[in-house]
Amino acid sequence: MKHKYSSIMASSLAKVVSVAAIATMTVNIIIPDHKQSETENRPLQTFPSWNTEHVLxxxxxxxxxxxxxxxFVCRDLNIHIKYLIQKTFVVKEIQDVFLTKQGLIEKTAKPNKEQLERNLNAINTxxxxxxxxxxxxxxxxxxVSIKKLDNRNQEKIQKLYQ
Incomplete structure (x- = not known):
């Protein structure tokens, strides 16, 4: 009896997952492409044009x-849900973005020593x-620098501003 119930559940689950996957793919193909992601502030990939060179x-x-x-359909909603889950589990950094109580702060790139040298030379000139x-x-x-400083030396900073 237990085995029969398990196989019925497995069969039903497989059917539900298959129908959901086919429905999602169909909706993804039918809905027109979005040009820009307002959430990520970046352009989105449009359907690629087919040519032999790119295929090979x-x-x-x-x-x-x-x-x-x-x-992907409901992409922004999925991104937001993922962000909320990570924030709930106290993740401090997601893809070079720091999560703080005040909001999101983008991580800065490591200094380019050649560019720094050119800038200093320009100032001296x-x-x-x-x-x-x-x-x-x-x-x-x-x-980001202020937040790092704030986390490490919060008591010192508070004394400075009192």
Missing amino acids: SGQYTKDLNTWFSDQ FKQNNPELNVGFVTVPNA
Whole structure:
């Protein structure tokens, strides 16, 4: 009796999952593509154009895979639910974005030493070319730097502002 019940449940579950998968694929194909994701503030992949060169190089399948993931029905809702679950389990960072009580803060890239050197040289050259000007330089911290500092030295910061 128990075995019969298990096989009926497994068969029913397989049918439900199959129907849901086919319905989702059908809806994904019928609904027109979205050009932009307001949630992620980025353009979304549109349906890739087919040509022999892209198919042979494998680029077509990569673009098609990106299209499926970008144009998935209720995608924004799924992203939001995933974010809420991660926030519930106190995840501090999701894909280079820090979750804070005040909101989301994007992680900054590591400094590019070559660019830093070019910038410093440009400032020094400007100062040499304009001796009559009083030239100074101030590094302004971004929100991530302040948040890291805040987490490590919260008591010290509170004493400074009292």
